[in-house]
Amino acid sequence: MSDTRYDVIGIGSAIVDILSRTDDAVLTDLGMVKGTMALCTAEQSDRIYSRTGSAIEVSGGGAANTIAGIASLGGTPAFIGKVGKDKLGDFFTHDIRAVGVDFLGGVGTLPTATSIILVTPDGQRTMNTYLGACTEMGPDDIDAARIAASHVTYIEGYQWDTPQAKAGIRKACQAAKGAGRKVALSLSDPFVVDRHRAELEALIKDDVDILFGNEDEIFRLFQVGDFETAVGFARATNVLVCMTRGAKGAVVFDGQTTASVDAAPVAKVEDTTGAGDLFAAGFLYGYTHGRDLTNSLRIGAIAAAEVISHMGARPAVPLRDLLVKHGL
Amino acid sequence: MSDTRYDVIGIGSAIVDILSRTDDAVLTDLGMVKGTMALCTAEQSDRIYSRTGSAIEVSGGGAANTIAGIASLGGTPAFIGKVGKDKLGDFFTHDIRAVGVDFLGGVGTLPTATSIILVTPDGQRTMNTYLGACTEMGPDDIDAARIAASHVTYIEGYQWDTPQAKAGIRKACQAAKGAGRKVALSLSDPFVVDRHRAELEALIKDDVDILFGNEDEIFRLFQVGDFETAVGFARATNVLVCMTRGAKGAVVFDGQTTASVDAAPVAKVEDTTGAGDLFAAGFLYGYTHGRDLTNSLRIGAIAAAEVISHMGARPAVPLRDLLVKHGL
Numbered sequence: 001m002s003d004t005r006y007d008v009i010g011i012g013s014a015i016v017d018i019l020s021r022t023d024d025a026v027l028t029d030l031g032m033v034k035g036t037m038a039l040c041t042a043e044q045s046d047r048i049y050s051r052t053g054s055a056i057e058v059s060g061g062g063a064a065n066t067i068a069g070i071a072s073l074g075g076t077p078a079f080i081g082k083v084g085k086d087k088l089g090d091f092f093t094h095d096i097r098a099v100g101v102d103f104l105g106g107v108g109t110l111p112t113a114t115s116i117i118l119v120t121p122d123g124q125r126t127m128n129t130y131l132g133a134c135t136e137m138g139p140d141d142i143d144a145a146r147i148a149a150s151h152v153t154y155i156e157g158y159q160w161d162t163p164q165a166k167a168g169i170r171k172a173c174q175a176a177k178g179a180g181r182k183v184a185l186s187l188s189d190p191f192v193v194d195r196h197r198a199e200l201e202a203l204i205k206d207d208v209d210i211l212f213g214n215e216d217e218i219f220r221l222f223q224v225g226d227f228e229t230a231v232g233f234a235r236a237t238n239v240l241v242c243m244t245r246g247a248k249g250a251v252v253f254d255g256q257t258t259a260s261v262d263a264a265p266v267a268k269v270e271d272t273t274g275a276g277d278l279f280a281a282g283f284l285y286g287y288t289h290g291r292d293l294t295n296s297l298r299i300g301a302i303a304a305a306e307v308i309s310h311m312g313a314r315p316a317v318p319l320r321d322l323l324v325k326h327g328l
Numbered sequence: 329m330s331d332t333r334y335d336v337i338g339i340g341s342a343i344v345d346i347l348s349r350t351d352d353a354v355l356t357d358l359g360m361v362k363g364t365m366a367l368c369t370a371e372q373s374d375r376i377y378s379r380t381g382s383a384i385e386v387s388g389g390g391a392a393n394t395i396a397g398i399a400s401l402g403g404t405p406a407f408i409g410k411v412g413k414d415k416l417g418d419f420f421t422h423d424i425r426a427v428g429v430d431f432l433g434g435v436g437t438l439p440t441a442t443s444i445i446l447v448t449p450d451g452q453r454t455m456n457t458y459l460g461a462c463t464e465m466g467p468d469d470i471d472a473a474r475i476a477a478s479h480v481t482y483i484e485g486y487q488w489d490t491p492q493a494k495a496g497i498r499k500a501c502q503a504a505k506g507a508g509r510k511v512a513l514s515l516s517d518p519f520v521v522d523r524h525r526a527e528l529e530a531l532i533k534d535d536v537d538i539l540f541g542n543e544d545e546i547f548r549l550f551q552v553g554d555f556e557t558a559v560g561f562a563r564a565t566n567v568l569v570c571m572t573r574g575a576k577g578a579v580v581f582d583g584q585t586t587a588s589v590d591a592a593p594v595a596k597v598e599d600t601t602g603a604g605d606l607f608a609a610g611f612l613y614g615y616t617h618g619r620d621l622t623n624s625l626r627i628g629a630i631a632a633a634e635v636i637s638h639m640g641a642r643p644a645v646p647l648r649d650l651l652v653k654h655g656l
Contacts, residue, residue: 095382
């Protein structure tokens with residue numbers, strides 16, 4: 001295997017998050033399902049925005065958050081995504097480059113994607129995403145040579161909502177597998193699993209080596225109701241499953257081995273946006289830097305704890321400092 | 329005196345803050361004076377931005393922060409400012425309206441103003457402002473009837489950096505004084521005092537009833553070196569001076585009476601952006617709601633403590649809840 005240029009190359013949506021605190025009643029009133037992501041048109045997004053309180057804007061996007069987290073941990077990642085030719089595109093590009101990520105993104109003709117994220121007092125986030133320029137990403141945006149030079153290619157489940165992007169993902173998987181590299185997939189959202197189960201199952205069977213999801217997403221995907229049966233499915237599909245369990249921590253299993261970690265302590269959960277993304281960042285940093293499963297889980301738990309302690313899905317402090325502090 | 333429509337009407341810059349954590353060495357390297365605001369061109373702003381780390385975007389602007397704070401306290405304020413016809417203008421307009429402010433702003437032809445705010449580990453902020461559409465505000469944007477219907481007209485010292493705005497301020501002062509209303513001025517920044525001392529002195533002598541500034545700004549304006557001499561100047565100019573002293577709290581004096589308050593406790597000072605603005609919000613809320621000087625100072629201290637406990641210059645929680653909690 002030739003030298004790797006990147007620890008992890010991520011493919012995902014380039015989104016600027018619009019974060020606003022709200023009450024549960026507002027979610028009900030707007031017909032939102034708490035803790036999930038709904039796609040919306042530009043008009044729907046405007047309507048929701050007009051109903052929300054004062055907000056802050058922060059770069060986001062599931063895979064982009066993960067990749068930013070890996071850079072913050074001291075890794076060498078790259079990100080492929082598409083922004084619009086506008087101020088929010090400038091913000092996204094600046095923020096991901098500023099943290100040390102090689103941003104291989106293109107510029108589309110539609111506006112930069114936004115996600116209006118409503119944060120309830122319990123710290124849960126409910127997202128409304130206008131995909132904009134993200135829908136313009138396709139196979140031409142995938143540089144096969146760079147994929148082949150990456151230890152892991154990390155794909156966001158959300159990409160299945162964009163037909164052109166799927167073709168790009170297939171090209172990326174082919175390049176990765178052809179070079180003997182690993183493919184990781186994040187399930188992103190329970191509704192993504194429901195919408196695209198058959199295609200995701202086929203992708204996992206054929207190409208995926210590492211699968212990230214929370215308990216709900218993993219159980220929905222495998223259509224199981226308990227952990228033991230899920231382990232059986234992992235064994236059958238020959239995939240390493242990293243399952244987050246919120247306050248109960250995380251567990252990783254491949255059918256042979258199981259390892260788990262408690263959630264790292266957090267004084268107050270401010271905003272869970274990015275919790276799963278940053279867990280994946282920590283795990284993948286460990287995985288690509290020779291750490292064992294248990295230590296990779298620990299790094300994931302530390303990264304997730306940092307991001308839920310404040311508003312926004314990107315680390316507020318350099319995560320490598322936290323690793324040093326924890327002796328990892 | 330006729331009924332008031334607004335407690336406070338603010339006139340100031342409509343700015344979106346771009347907040348980024350940095351080290352002191354970066355400030356030195358970029359030739360910035362810590363704790364102050366420097367004006368910059370669009371090109372200079374771009375150059376500084378390219379040197380800064382990952383950022384978050386939050387609505388800001390000195391007087392706008394104060395007015396948002398008064399709304400958050402339960403007051404009835406309005407704000408006059410000018411945004412660009414762009415996404416950041418939408419954000420600014422949304423955020424100030426969402427908190428309950430009557431935004432009487434216009435839309436200019438230049439981009440919405442931005443301030444790149446570098447926050448050092450001690451929580452101090454150093455600002456680099458591109459004024460954009462703010463420079464297009466002038467007398468036509470000032471609605472004299474609404475000024476006359478406001479208990480207090482609150483002016484930002486920063487407006488002196490914009491020639492057209494000064495003419496607008498003069499019109500506003502005339503309308504306020506003609507209706508027997510009060511005029512308040514924030515000195516905004518020590519360099520503002522140095523740049524425009526003569527004009528500010530004349531304004532204070534003729535029109536200002538309440539003056540806000542930190543110790544450095546007030547002492548520079550009066551060209552004094554100690555508190556007692558400053559009190560003498562307040563007496564001579566017949567102005568109520570509200571002077572913030574950072575961690576030492578705040579003091580208010582008019583030459584006859586002096587009252588002071590300790591700083592409200594803060595677990596960790598994250599970002600001092602907006603400390604003075606929110607102190608002014610609390611004080612003016614108290615002042616326009618019949619509280620005495622001491623209780624007005626207390627409300628100011630509580631509002632300032634909230635805003636320095638997190639990134640960004642707008643309250644993260646409804647300030648009226650904090651008032652209730654403190655029995656004010």
